[in-house]
Every structure is written in C-alpha cells, then in structure tokens.
Amino acid sequence: MDRHPRDRRPRKERLLSDHATETFVAHRNLLFTVAYEMLGSAADAEDVLQETWLRWVKVDQADVRDERAYLVRITTRLALNRLRTMKRRKEAYVGPWLPEPLLTTPDVAEDVELAESVSMALMLVLETLAPTERAVFVLREVFDVGYDEIADAVGKTPAAVRQIAHRARRHVDARRPRETVSARETRAVLDSFRRALEGRDLQGLLDVLAPDVVVVGDGGGIKQAALRPVSGAGKVVRFILGGLGKTTERITVDPxxxxxxxxxxxxxxxxxxxxxxxxxxxxxxxxxYYVRNPAKLTRLAAETPLTLR
Structure with a gap:
C-alpha cells in the first residue's frame, strides 16, 4: 500500500491552497500581534489565529486584492467578538487582571514603537477602553491602518471610526506612561533592584523605587497576590518584604x-x-507588574516574535 498517496486535487486547487498557506504563514506574526494587543491574552490570540486560518482557507483567493488587509480584517473581527465575551470572564476574575506576559525577541525591544505598544503599562491602559475603542485604537495608532479598512473590520462608518479613534487617543494619552526607557539605560537600576530583592534589602529597594511606585499582582485566585494595587514606595517595600518574610525559600531574580x-x-x-x-x-x-497565575505562565519556554508589519 502507498503510505504517502499523492495529492489528487486539481493542480490549480493545489497551487491556490499552497499560496493561501504561504500567505498566512508570512503574516502570522503580525496577526498574532494584532490579536494579542486587542486581547492581552496569548492563549486567546492563538485561538483567534486558528479561527482566522479556518476562514482564510475557504476564501476565494482570486477575489482578494490586498491579502494582508484581508487577513487583518478577519483577525480583528474575531478578536473583537472574543474581547466582548472576555469582559464577563474578567469581571469574575479574582484580584487585578494583568495581560499574559510574553518573553520577546531582541528586535521587539529595539523597536521603540512596538515595545511601547505591548508594554504591560500601556496594555493596562487599553483595558480601560470599550472593545470597539480598543480595536480602533490598536489598528489606527499601533498598526497605522486606514480609516476605511478599520470601518470594514469593526462594522462602523469611516466617519464614526474617526470619532472613536479621536476619543480613544485622548483617553489613552491622558493615561499613557510618561517615559519609555531602553533596557541599556536602566541596567544599573535593574541590577540594584535584583540584588536588593534577592538580599531582602529594605534600603536597597527604596533607593531604586519612585516615590509613587505601584505594584500590581495577578494570582488569578490560584496564587496569593494583593487584591488591589499597592501604591507608594514605603507601602510597596513593606508589601514585598512582608511577602518574602513568609518564606524561607531562596529567591532568584533573572533579568x-x-x-x-x-x-x-x-x-x-x-x-x-x-x-x-x-x-x-x-x-x-x-x-x-507581577504575574503569578500559572495559567498565564505557559509561554516561557521560548521567545514570542511580534511585529507591526
């Protein structure tokens, strides 16, 4: 018996299928980035990509003029639907909800615009937007998608999208982190913080924390974490050292x-x-921003490639 039977589909059908696969693979990192920035969850973003693929292979490729735009539109619609259902899940979440952290490739850190857009700080600001506002902001401000394309993706008129984009931009700008600093510029501070944390050094922590520092912990009701953010250097240090004081285990902090x-x-x-x-x-x-929820720590074996293009 032939263990590897030949593909007996017509040659044209095979070529179209191969082209659809190659196109999807070529844009996969972009589509994942779009979905992740909209959802804050890598697991949900992967589900959206799977649904995008299933829809994409059913599309008549001859009718598609701009493959990238078409794929982004499918991903956006699916992510928007999922974002609306996730709202109920987040409302029942125990304690603060943080985005699923991703270990990212060096090129992500080097791209200032991309690094800011996926930072925990900005992703938390995006959580304060309504689903459609978030989709419009992400597509327009992060990926520079045109208003007409966004309108097709979110089911609004271009005029309405312009208004939503303006409102979302104003909302985000009022809450946007004031400064984005590269890892190189902050290495000394990071090293000092690491040594102070590993050594449970009160003064060492106070030396590197801003007076209005905020700690947000996400245990998801599975691991212990503060049920609300802790603010102020003194309170933060007491909170950190208080937690460490409850364990005799050796702590290691790897940059x-x-x-x-x-x-x-x-x-x-x-x-x-x-x-x-x-x-x-x-x-x-x-x-x-400290994520302890085990369900959000499943993608740490490898770096995740992200892109704006």
Missing amino acids: TTVNGNPGFVVRLDGELDGVMAVRFDDGRISGL
Whole structure:
C-alpha cells in the first residue's frame, strides 16, 4: 500500500491552497500581534489565529486584492467578538487582571514603537477602553491602518471610526506612561533592584523605587497576590518584604525582556514563581507588574516574535 498517496486535487486547487498557506504563514506574526494587543491574552490570540486560518482557507483567493488587509480584517473581527465575551470572564476574575506576559525577541525591544505598544503599562491602559475603542485604537495608532479598512473590520462608518479613534487617543494619552526607557539605560537600576530583592534589602529597594511606585499582582485566585494595587514606595517595600518574610525559600531574580521591556523571571528554590514586568519614570522604577497565575505562565519556554508589519 502507498503510505504517502499523492495529492489528487486539481493542480490549480493545489497551487491556490499552497499560496493561501504561504500567505498566512508570512503574516502570522503580525496577526498574532494584532490579536494579542486587542486581547492581552496569548492563549486567546492563538485561538483567534486558528479561527482566522479556518476562514482564510475557504476564501476565494482570486477575489482578494490586498491579502494582508484581508487577513487583518478577519483577525480583528474575531478578536473583537472574543474581547466582548472576555469582559464577563474578567469581571469574575479574582484580584487585578494583568495581560499574559510574553518573553520577546531582541528586535521587539529595539523597536521603540512596538515595545511601547505591548508594554504591560500601556496594555493596562487599553483595558480601560470599550472593545470597539480598543480595536480602533490598536489598528489606527499601533498598526497605522486606514480609516476605511478599520470601518470594514469593526462594522462602523469611516466617519464614526474617526470619532472613536479621536476619543480613544485622548483617553489613552491622558493615561499613557510618561517615559519609555531602553533596557541599556536602566541596567544599573535593574541590577540594584535584583540584588536588593534577592538580599531582602529594605534600603536597597527604596533607593531604586519612585516615590509613587505601584505594584500590581495577578494570582488569578490560584496564587496569593494583593487584591488591589499597592501604591507608594514605603507601602510597596513593606508589601514585598512582608511577602518574602513568609518564606524561607531562596529567591532568584533573572533579568529578561517581558513584552519588549525590562523584566524578571522570579524563582523560589529554583521553581518558577512568576514573571515581573518593570516600568520606569525619570530613572526609577515606577511600576511593577507581577504575574503569578500559572495559567498565564505557559509561554516561557521560548521567545514570542511580534511585529507591526
């Protein structure tokens, strides 16, 4: 018996299928980035990509003029539908909800625009937008998609999209992080923070934290985390050292790149405890976003490629 039977489809059909596959693969990182920025969840973004693929292979390729735009439109519509259903899930979430952290490739950190758009700080701001506002903001401000294309993707008129984009931009700008700092510029601060955390050094932590620093923890009701953000250097240090004081396990803090920005992988006695993203303002740490929920720590074996193009 022939273990590898030949594909008996007509040659034209095979070529169209191959072309559809090659096109999808070529744009896959872009489509994942679009879905992730809209959803804040890599798992949900992967589900959206699977649905996008299933719809894409059924499309008559001869009718598609701009393949990239067509794929982005499918992804946006599916992500928007999922974003609306995720709202109910987030409302029932225990404690603060943080985006799923991604270990990202060096080129993401080097692209300032991309690194800012996927940073934990900005992704949290996007959480305050309504689903359609978020979709419009992401497509227009991050991916520079035209108003007509966005209108097709979200089911609005171009005029309505312009108004939504203006409103969303104003909302985000009022809450946008003031400064984006490269990992190179902040290496000394990161090293000092790492040593202070591993050494449980109160003064060392105070030296690198901004007076108005905020810690947001996400345990998802599975791992212990503060049920609301902790603000102010003194309170943050007491909170951190108080938590560490409850364990005798050795803490190790390994620098990495989280969502295109500086961060750490934290382990207790060699076991993964969580991923921490760091935000800087004026040379000090102004935000710590600590994800402990195990369901959000499944993509740490490899870096995730993201792109705006």
